[in-house]
Amino acid sequence: MAEYVIIGNGTAAVGCIEGIRSADKESSITVISAEEHHVYSRPLISYLLEGKTDTERMKYRPADFYEKNNVKLLFGRAVKCDSKKQVITLESKEKLSYDKLCLCTGSSPFVPKFEGLDKVKKKFTFMTLDDALALEKVLDKKARVLIVGAGLIGLKCAEGIAERVGSITVCDLADRVLSSILDGECAAVMQKKLEEHGISFMLGDTAVRFEKDKAVMKSGAEVGFDILVLAVGVRAETELARQAGCDVNRGIVVGTDMKTSAENIFAAGDCAEGYDSSVEANRVLAILPNAYMQGRCAGINMAGGTAVFDNAVPMNSIGFFGLHCATAGSYPEDGEVYEAHPCGGIKRLYIKDGRLRGYMLIGDVSRAGIYTALVRERTVLDEENMDKMKKIPSLAIFSSQTRGKKLGGVV
Amino acid sequence: MKRVYVNEQWCLGCHLCEYNCAFANSGLDDMVKALKGNPIFPRVHIEDDGKIHYAVSCRHCTDPLCVKSCIAGAISIEDGVVRIDRNKCVGCLTCVLVCPYGAVAPGPEGAAQKCELCLQNSCGEPACVKGCPNNAIVYEER
Numbered sequence: 423m424a425e426y427v428i429i430g431n432g433t434a435a436v437g438c439i440e441g442i443r444s445a446d447k448e449s450s451i452t453v454i455s456a457e458e459h460h461v462y463s464r465p466l467i468s469y470l471l472e473g474k475t476d477t478e479r480m481k482y483r484p485a486d487f488y489e490k491n492n493v494k495l496l497f498g499r500a501v502k503c504d505s506k507k508q509v510i511t512l513e514s515k516e517k518l519s520y521d522k523l524c525l526c527t528g529s530s531p532f533v534p535k536f537e538g539l540d541k542v543k544k545k546f547t548f549m550t551l552d553d554a555l556a557l558e559k560v561l562d563k564k565a566r567v568l569i570v571g572a573g574l575i576g577l578k579c580a581e582g583i584a585e586r587v588g589s590i591t592v593c594d595l596a597d598r599v600l601s602s603i604l605d606g607e608c609a610a611v612m613q614k615k616l617e618e619h620g621i622s623f624m625l626g627d628t629a630v631r632f633e634k635d636k637a638v639m640k641s642g643a644e645v646g647f648d649i650l651v652l653a654v655g656v657r658a659e660t661e662l663a664r665q666a667g668c669d670v671n672r673g674i675v676v677g678t679d680m681k682t683s684a685e686n687i688f689a690a691g692d693c694a695e696g697y698d699s700s701v702e703a704n705r706v707l708a709i710l711p712n713a714y715m716q717g718r719c720a721g722i723n724m725a726g727g728t729a730v731f732d733n734a735v736p737m738n739s740i741g742f743f744g745l746h747c748a749t750a751g752s753y754p755e756d757g758e759v760y761e762a763h764p765c766g767g768i769k770r771l772y773i774k775d776g777r778l779r780g781y782m783l784i785g786d787v788s789r790a791g792i793y794t795a796l797v798r799e800r801t802v803l804d805e806e807n808m809d810k811m812k813k814i815p816s817l818a819i820f821s822s823q824t825r826g827k828k829l830g831g832v833v
Numbered sequence: 834m835k836r837v838y839v840n841e842q843w844c845l846g847c848h849l850c851e852y853n854c855a856f857a858n859s860g861l862d863d864m865v866k867a868l869k870g871n872p873i874f875p876r877v878h879i880e881d882d883g884k885i886h887y888a889v890s891c892r893h894c895t896d897p898l899c900v901k902s903c904i905a906g907a908i909s910i911e912d913g914v915v916r917i918d919r920n921k922c923v924g925c926l927t928c929v930l931v932c933p934y935g936a937v938a939p940g941p942e943g944a945a946q947k948c949e950l951c952l953q954n955s956c957g958e959p960a961c962v963k964g965c966p967n968n969a970i971v972y973e974e975r
Binding site: 436437463465466469474475479480481482483710711714715718737738739740741744746748750787788789790791792794795810815816817818822825826828829830831832833 | 975
């Protein structure tokens with residue numbers, strides 16, 4: 423009987439538990455959770471403020487999840503990891519020994535040291551359920567909100583609170599919204615949609631200094647606000663891994679088996695820097711599906727299995743005010759870009775050496791997964807099928823035999 | 834377990850499966866009322882590139898990407914059947930982003946939907962199969 427310990431209680435931890443239990447039904451699993459909540463879906467916090475879900479429905483797994491999987495859930499913060507003795511120490515001084523450890527410590531908001539930030543009373547980050555609940559308490563119909571950061575987190579926050587506040591201004595040093603997933607053409611379409619819903623932008627500009635209810639921007643402009651949301655970026659939580667002697671870059675370095683460089687320690691999720699097949703290098707891919715799949719792979723291997731997760735690619739499905747957006751892969755600058763405008767939206771396909779490398783779809787995202795699969799599976803297409811693929815994602819690009827396997831067999 | 838399979842050489846591209854599916858999942862008992870003049874949201878669709886036609890619906894994969902990717906934990910496997918909990922789904926469409934078959938799509942209220950083999954609706958067995966005039970879609974163990 424092994425002792426499994428998982429630090430963190432998010433998506434990667436769930437993947438890890440389910441991975442372990444697919445191979446080992448008996449051994450004990452302890453989850454150490456710094457947040458005193460049943461596992462919930464972090465990306466749903468904006469939907470919570472928007473009224474599209476509630477804390478009950480946000481549970482990422484049913485209420486009996488820990489019990490059913492025979493998991494001991496421990497609320498507390500792990501502060502020390504001794505990888506030689508294989509012992510974890512909690513803030514409460516409690517010690518836990520492990521045979522196999524998985525670090526699912528996630529990431530935390532990165533807040534630059536702004537001058538005067540301490541004078542701002544109503545300031546928030548937007549990452550956890552508690553962040554969202556704290557922000558919700560101060561929302562009012564007259565409040566002027568300034569959001570620093572026009573990335574996924576900042577803009578989902580803006581959408582979530584748009585109907586509940588007076589005005590929203592979003593600033594970002596980048597010259598476009600969602601700069602991590604959209605190119606200029608696509609970002610412009612999304613920005614227009616957000617502006618139609620009353621959100622104003624100050625792009626290529628950011629706050630450098632704060633007063634009690636005012637931000638002074640890099641450009642010299644001043645923005646008054648009642649509520650400040652800081653969504654500049656996130657950083658992988660790697661402190662325990664460093665202590666344990668694991669190789670750490672931007673995240674905890676893991677192989678395609680999710681092992682870190684330290685013996686019997688695995689890592690998964692937003693804290694891990696795993697293999698991204700779209701750029702053929704290790705990278706932190708802080709997206710939920712990746713967290714689950716890494717966690718599951720780690721769990722199977724912790725239980726003695728031989729799982730490999732070597733085809734991760736960046737991918738995002740995100741919508742604002744009903745306008746959907748799907749993106750995946752990489753965007754080489756030296757390839758072909760195919761652009762079309764189906765149903766008033768925009769579609770940009772990045773193609774190189776006979777392969778779809780990445781895509782951005784805004785508006786019509788039907789069957790986007792066929793494109794994602796072409797990116798993930800590195801499928802090479804001949805000219806005829808490339809033309810078909812550009813027009814519409816469909817299984818018609820495959821031979822009758824391949825399609826027969828997909829639609830006529832167990833997959 | 835029994836799944837829906839497609840023999841594309843028999844498919845006429847008549848789209849009847851789409852109508853039967855939309856009706857079976859409409860919750861109504863009159864096909865005309867359910868479909869006439871209304872936008873329909875079938876969970877099976879015909880792909881047609883001029884030369885060939887075939888129906889595509891959820892494959893109920895043994896290791897489904899949609900289940901692993903759902904950000905809300907709304908997709909699960911029950912006795913081999915991949916199911917979406919509409920109550921939990923927030924309509925982010927990550928399942929559409931990852932399904933390699935293009936078999937998931939938003940339903941009338943924005944929540945994602947896909948074939949659940951008609952096991953929960955009044956049809957009780959896949960309506961697309963029942964109504965396929967050329968037996969191009971079958972429901973069987975393979």
